[in-house]
Each structure stands twice: as structure tokens, then as C-alpha cells.
Amino acid sequence: MISQILGAVMLVYLGVAILFLAAEMWSSSRLQNTARWLLWVGLGAHTAALLGRWAGSYQLAALSTPPAAFTDILSLVIIQAPLSNFYESLVFFAWTLPALGLFAFRRYFKGYLGALVSTLACLLLAYASFGGVDSRIKPLMPALKSNWLLIHVVTAFLGYAAFALAFGTAILYLVQERRPRPSLPPPAQLDRLIYRATVLGFLLLTLGILTGAVWAETAWGRYWSWDPKETWSLITWLIYATMLHARLLKGWQGRRIAWLAVLGFLAVMFTYFGVSFLLSGLHSYLT
Amino acid sequence: MAKSPKQTTPASWLWGSLTSIRFTVFLLLILAAVAVIGTVVPQDQPPGQYVMRYGEGLGGFIYNWDLDRIYYSPWFLGPVVLLALNILACVIKGLPQAIRRCLTPFAAEAALTLPERGKFTWPAGVDPQSRIHTLLREELGGQARQETLGDQELYLVERGRWRPLGPYLVHLAILLILAGGLIGKFWGIEGDLPLHQGEVAQNFRVGGSQQPLNFQLRLDKFQVEFYEKGGIPKEFRSDLTFLKDGREMGRAVCRVNDPVTFDGLTFYQSSYGTQPEGPVRLKVSHGDQSQTLELTMRQKVDLPGGEAQAMLVRVDGNLQGYGPAAQVAFRGGAGHPEIFWVFKDHPELGEQPPPYRFTAEAIPFSYFSVFQVKSDPGVWWVYAGFILVFPGLYLAFFRPAARWAVVLEKAPKGGFKVRLLGASPRNREEFAAALEQLLAGFKKGTPS
Numbered sequence: 244m245i246s247q248i249l250g251a252v253m254l255v256y257l258g259v260a261i262l263f264l265a266a267e268m269w270s271s272s273r274l275q276n277t278a279r280w281l282l283w284v285g286l287g288a289h290t291a292a293l294l295g296r297w298a299g300s301y302q303l304a305a306l307s308t309p310p311a312a313f314t315d316i317l318s319l320v321i322i323q324a325p326l327s328n329f330y331e332s333l334v335f336f337a338w339t340l341p342a343l344g345l346f347a348f349r350r351y352f353k354g355y356l357g358a359l360v361s362t363l364a365c366l367l368l369a370y371a372s373f374g375g376v377d378s379r380i381k382p383l384m385p386a387l388k389s390n391w392l393l394i395h396v397v398t399a400f401l402g403y404a405a406f407a408l409a410f411g412t413a414i415l416y417l418v419q420e421r422r423p424r425p426s427l428p429p430p431a432q433l434d435r436l437i438y439r440a441t442v443l444g445f446l447l448l449t450l451g452i453l454t455g456a457v458w459a460e461t462a463w464g465r466y467w468s469w470d471p472k473e474t475w476s477l478i479t480w481l482i483y484a485t486m487l488h489a490r491l492l493k494g495w496q497g498r499r500i501a502w503l504a505v506l507g508f509l510a511v512m513f514t515y516f517g518v519s520f521l522l523s524g525l526h527s528y529l530t
Numbered sequence: 531m532a533k534s535p536k537q538t539t540p541a542s543w544l545w546g547s548l549t550s551i552r553f554t555v556f557l558l559l560i561l562a563a564v565a566v567i568g569t570v571v572p573q574d575q576p577p578g579q580y581v582m583r584y585g586e587g588l589g590g591f592i593y594n595w596d597l598d599r600i601y602y603s604p605w606f607l608g609p610v611v612l613l614a615l616n617i618l619a620c621v622i623k624g625l626p627q628a629i630r631r632c633l634t635p636f637a638a639e640a641a642l643t644l645p646e647r648g649k650f651t652w653p654a655g656v657d658p659q660s661r662i663h664t665l666l667r668e669e670l671g672g673q674a675r676q677e678t679l680g681d682q683e684l685y686l687v688e689r690g691r692w693r694p695l696g697p698y699l700v701h702l703a704i705l706l707i708l709a710g711g712l713i714g715k716f717w718g719i720e721g722d723l724p725l726h727q728g729e730v731a732q733n734f735r736v737g738g739s740q741q742p743l744n745f746q747l748r749l750d751k752f753q754v755e756f757y758e759k760g761g762i763p764k765e766f767r768s769d770l771t772f773l774k775d776g777r778e779m780g781r782a783v784c785r786v787n788d789p790v791t792f793d794g795l796t797f798y799q800s801s802y803g804t805q806p807e808g809p810v811r812l813k814v815s816h817g818d819q820s821q822t823l824e825l826t827m828r829q830k831v832d833l834p835g836g837e838a839q840a841m842l843v844r845v846d847g848n849l850q851g852y853g854p855a856a857q858v859a860f861r862g863g864a865g866h867p868e869i870f871w872v873f874k875d876h877p878e879l880g881e882q883p884p885p886y887r888f889t890a891e892a893i894p895f896s897y898f899s900v901f902q903v904k905s906d907p908g909v910w911w912v913y914a915g916f917i918l919v920f921p922g923l924y925l926a927f928f929r930p931a932a933r934w935a936v937v938l939e940k941a942p943k944g945g946f947k948v949r950l951l952g953a954s955p956r957n958r959e960e961f962a963a964a965l966e967q968l969l970a971g972f973k974k975g976t977p978s
Binding site: 385 | 551554555558559561562565566568569570573601711720757761762763764765766785786787788789796798800902903904909912913916919920923927956959
């Protein structure tokens with residue numbers, strides 16, 4: 244049931260991307276609004292699917308350890324958030340993109356940028372559904388049973404999503420610079436949007452790294468172990484820190500900032516996919 | 531006019547380089563590059579591994595140049611120390627000024643140096659004071675402060691007054707975290723402790739040596755619980771008793787994600803291991819002969835026919851989810867030794883050396899508990915840094931500084947001259963939007 248919903252959501256995101264593109268080509272605000280409306284529908288269904296999966300894994304866990312008191316129920320709910328394996332992380336990452344776009348960057352989330360980000364969300368869901376990723380709900384290993392799981396994963400992926408928006412905007416900027424189109428937002432506006440999305444992503448990534456460190460300290464007695472995922476998230480953090488310093492103190496703007504946003508997002512993608520597949524470590528239970 | 535050359539003493543050159551943003555960016559990128567190497571080259575492996583993987587030349591280079599422990603080598607620690615100095619220098623250079631700026635109230639003199647954004651003439655009939663207050667409140671929020679300077683009346687609004695502190699809080703936080711790491715390195719201790727049920731520990735392992743405990747630790751009970759037989763573990767827990775000179779000082783349950791602290795040392799339930807409980811019984815078939823052998827750890831046993839030997843190396847309670855298994859080393863005649871697993875519940879699994887066929891009749895085992903043992907006085911510094919980062923980031927990025935002033939003067943021919951001044955150097959976008967609204971508001975009712 245949930246996988247059918249997610250399949251439909253994937254098609255909706257694809258439709259949204261096509262509508263956004265069409266809206267841009269015919270500069271039709273009606274199509275723009277239709278796309279936006281459809282995206283809300285997709286996001287609603289996606290949210291329902293996430294909640295459904297959450298309920299499913301809660302029920303499975305409650306079967307093996309029936310919670311007694313209210314606090315037990317609450318902590319089981321928190322622990323069983325559907326964020327504990329690779330499949331669930333793909334589905335959640337796909338959710339954060341339109342969610343962040345619609346809530347935090349509403350004014351800019353349309354046209355080419357909307358199409359780009361919807362396509363990315365669609366691809367993530369397609370990979371989750373058809374990429375041979377194990378989608379079964381599995382019981383949690385002891386290390387994952389922690390209240391930190393929810394906040395750690397949510398902040399990290401919202402950070403990824405903000406960086407994805409910055410990346411999409413940077414691509415638009417670079418295209419706009421080479422072949423200016425009057426229908427696209429002016430470069431100065433894109434430049435500011437890259438910066439704003441990066442600042443948000445930086446804050447969220449910092450939260451993700453620090454909550455992970457506190458969790459690691461309680462689970463393994465080490466707040467930092469140089470595990471590949473930790474190290475790559477630090478590399479990503481350093482790249483974005485460089486970008487913010489270059490902009491705020493050296494006044495870098497435009498093309499150089501756009502390229503740094505691209506580089507930073509490549510590091511994000513490696514932190515997420517590359518580390519899971521190419522390097523093994525504490526986070527390898529994601530695969 | 532020729533520029534007068536700046537006087538550069540070595541000290542001022544050093545200070546200049548140490549506080550330069552170019553240096554910071556350089557260090558950040560170097561650190562990122564070194565960290566990339568650290569994730570590509572496997573860390574902390576025995577030297578042979580590197581030679582096997584990369585060959586004599588490169589493998590030897592990796593080992594000799596400390597690329598196998600890169601995060602503890604000068605490659606990484608050097609730039610980290612320089613970065614810490616760089617941050618410290620920047621904080622020393624800028625923090626006093628930032629504090630001074632935050633503590634200095636936004637006053638008339640400073641306001642008059644702001645760039646002028648608009649100029650209006652209002653007719654005599656209006657009540658300029660209340661109008662200015664209303665406009666500023668509607669657009670910027672909050673009450674404007676009023677000051678008088680000569681025959682000018684000033685209305686001042688300041689936003690993001692504490693913004694200048696933001697970056698310094700973030701950088702102080704990073705220094706705290708680095709200091710915490712250093713403190714942990716020098717004054718902390720970290721080791722591990724494997725403990726069997728019923729056993730009393732007096733020491734724990736640090737590196738290759740034993741470190742005495744100030745107390746005794748008894749593992750009363752160790753339980754590993756699985757979701758289903760042969761599946762992933764659901765929980766492992768140790769019931770512990772702390773003793774001093776044989777007297778019981780306290781009891782505690784240690785679980786994953788739920789450490790126990792006693793007398794300054796913290797015990798983390800980090801993993802568990804399997805040990806044999808008595809001899810492993812294997813049936814060995816060779817053609818139509820078969821014989822049951824009893825193997826104990828590390829004891830060679832002759833196989834039927836006398837041409838080969840086997841030895842028990844390890845047992846595992848749940849190898850890769852397939853249940854109990856025994857690892858056996860095998861040597862047939864002058865051949866190379868081979869090593870393989872025999873599964874109790876899955877005789878079909880595992881490659882075995884022909885012509886022999888091993889099946890497990892009994893693999894008696896029990897689990898033992900493995901603790902990470904740690905005392906780290908630096909953790910609180912690190913956590914203090916974690917906490918300080920967030921107000922810092924908030925001030926730095928989400929409380930942009932903006933200063934606004936409205937200067938009101940009586941016009942010589944009656945009516946009022948109104949000037950709007952303001953600046954927000956790091957937040958032009960929002961500033962421009964607010965300015966547009968304000969200008970429109972101020973213009974309304976202006977005779978034109």
C-alpha cells in the first residue's frame with residue numbers, strides 16, 4: 244500500500260517538473276499555479292506514506308516489546324521513526340526537497356528551480372522503488388534505539404535538501420550567466436538565493452553533525468571516531484564554511500560562489516551515497 | 531600620488547598573515563583534502579595490509595609517512611593547530627571591537643554619519659512626531675528612540691545590535707571543541723574491557739597494556755536478546771556490581787545507548803563476543819569413513835587417516851545471521867593451511883577442503899560482554915562548544931544588523947524637513963525592501 248502511494252507520488256513529482264517547465268516555456272502563471280498545487284498534493288500523499296510507514300514500524304516494534312506506560316509509548320514512537328535504513332532515508336530525503344522548497348523558499352520555488360528540485364525528488368523515489376533497495380521494515384539494532392536518531396537524521400537530511408536547493412540555484416545561475424534568459428530570475432537574485440539556502444543548510448548540517456556527536460558519545464563513548472561518514476560530513480562542512488567566509492569577508496559573489504555551491508553539493512552527495520557504497524564504517528548499516 | 535609603503539616588521543607581517551582570511555580558507559581546504567585522504571586510505575590497519583593492498587612502494591610510503599593514522603599525524607594536526615591559532619588571532623583582533631560596538635548605544639552622532647536614503651518636505655499641518663513613530667513601527671517594528679541634537683530631532687531604530695558578537699561566539703565555540711579534544715587526549719583515558727558472566731575485573735585494556743581500576747567490577751549477568759533466532763540482536767545488557775575491597779558499592783544495568791558511570795569512569799556497552807563453553811564436536815567424513823572429533827581452542831587434532839590436522843580457531847554465536855559456527859584451521863600434508871567456517875544449523879554453507887567433510891554436532895558457546903571504558907574531562911568543553919555554536923550562528927546569520935535614523939527639522943518657510951538615513955551592510959536585500967516601503971510611506975502627503 245505504502246509503496247503504491249510512493250510510486251504515485253513519484254509520478255506526481257515528475258508531472259510537477261513537466262508542468263513547471265511548461266509554465267516557464269509559455270510563461271503561464273496558470274500552469275505555474277497548477278504545478279504548485281499538484282506539488283502540494285504530492286507532498287501531502289508523501290507525508291501520509293511516511294506516517295503510514297512510521298505507524299507500521301511502531302506496530303512491529305510494539306509486538307515484540309509491548310509498551311506499558313505512556314512514556315514507553317512515546318519513546319517507542321520516537322525511536323521507530325522511519326529513518327533507520329537506506330530505503331527509508333531515500334524516501335525521507337525525497338520528502339525534504341519539496342517540503343523545504345514549499346515552506347522555506349516559497350517565493351522562488353517555481354519555474355526551472357521547481358522543475359529541477361522536483362526531478363531530483365522524483366529520481367530519489369524512483370531509486371527507492373526500483374533500484375533494488377531493500378524496502379522491508381526491519382527491527383532496530385540496539386545502537387539505533389536512541390532518541391537522538393530522529394533529530395540527527397531529520398536535521399542532516401533537511402540540511403542536504405537546503406544544499407540541493409542551493410545547488411539547483413547555482414546551476415540556474417551558471418546557465419543564466421552563459422545564456423541569459425529574461426524569463427529567469429535576474430542573476431543577483433539567484434546569487435542571494437544560493438547564499439540563503441547555503442546558510443540554512445549550514446545551520447542544519449551543523450545541527451546534524453553535533454547531534455550525531457552527542458549520540459555517538461552515549462552509544463560508543465566517543466563523540467568523534469573518524470568514521471567515513473563523519474569525516475565526509477566534516478569535509479562538506481569545511482567546503483561550505485569556506486564558501487561563507489569567502490562571501491562574507493572577501494565579497495565573493497556570482498560565478499565563484501555558484502561553483503562552490505556545486506562543489507559543496509557534490510560533497511553532500513558523496514557523504515550520502517559514496518560513503519554508503521564505497522567506504523565502510525559505523526554508518527554502513529544504512530545499506 | 532605614490533602610496534607610502536606600509537611599515538612591515540616581521541611581527542606585524544606574522545600577525546597580518548595569521549589573521550588573514552586567505553590563510554583561513556587555505557587551511558580549511560587543506561584540512562578537507564587531508565580528510566579525504568583519510569577516508570580513501572583505510573586507517574589503523576597492520577602494516578602488512580598496506581603492502582598487500584598498494585604494493586611495496588606506495589604501501590611502504592603510506593606506512594612510513596603516517597598516512598595510515600592521518601588524523602593523529604602532523605598532516606592533519608599541523609593544519610588544525612594553525613587553524614586554532616588563526617581563529618584565536620582573529621578573535622583577539624576583532625572581539626574587543628565587536629563588544630565595544632555592541633555596548634555603545636546607537637546615538638545621534640553615529641546616526642548622522644549614515645548614508646542618506648531620502649529627503650522630504652512635510653507641510654505644516656501634520657504632526658510629524660507621531661507620524662514618524664507610526665511609520666517606523668509599522669515597517670521596522672518596535673519603538674524608535676528619540677534624541678535631540680541642536681535643532682534637529684532624531685528618531686533612531688537599531689536592529690540586530692548583537693550581530694557583531696555572532697561570528698566570535700561561533701569561533702570561540704570551535705576553539706572550545708578543539709580544546710576539549712586536546713584535554714581528552716592528554717588527561718582522558720580510553721580503553722576496553724571484555725568481561726564474562728560471573729567474572730570480576732580489576733583492570734581494563736588501554737592500547738596494549740592493562741590499566742588498574744580503583745574498584746572491582748563484577749558482571750553478574752549478561753544477556754543477548756534476538757528479535758528472532760539467528761536474526762539481528764534486539765538488546766544486550768550487562769547487570770553490573772561495583773565493589774571496593776570486596777564491599778558492594780553499587781549496582782547498575784549497562785545497555786547500548788545507556789552507559790554507566792562509577793568513580794569517574796564511564797562504561798559503555800559497546801559490543802559482545804562469543805566464547806566456546808567446552809569442546810566443539812565435529813563429525814568428519816572422509817570417503818565412507820566418519821569420525822567425531824572433540825576440538826578445543828588452539829589444540830591441533832589429527833584427522834582420520836593421519837594425513838591432515840585441524841584446529842579450532844574461533845566460535846561465533848551467530849555468524850552473519852546463520853546461527854552458531856566454528857572456525858577451523860586445516861592443514862593437509864605439506865599444503866598451505868586453510869581456514870573455514872562450519873555452521874551448526876546450515877551444514878550446506880561454508881567452503882571446506884576436499885576430500886574431508888565437516889559437520890557440527892555441538893558448538894557449545896556463551897556470550898561475553900565488551901565494554902568501552904572511558905574518562906574524558908574534555909567532553910564538557912566540547913559540549914559547551916556545541917551549545918555556544920547555535921546562538922553564535924543565529925546572531926551571525928539570522929539577526930542582520932541594520933540602523934535607521936529619521937532626522938526632523940523645522941523648515942525655514944514653515945513645515946518640516948525630513949531626512950531618512952540608514953544602512954545594513956550585510957543584508958542589502960531586506961534593507962532595500964524595507965527602504966522601499968519606508969520611502970513610499972514618507973512620501974505620502976508630501977506636496978509635490
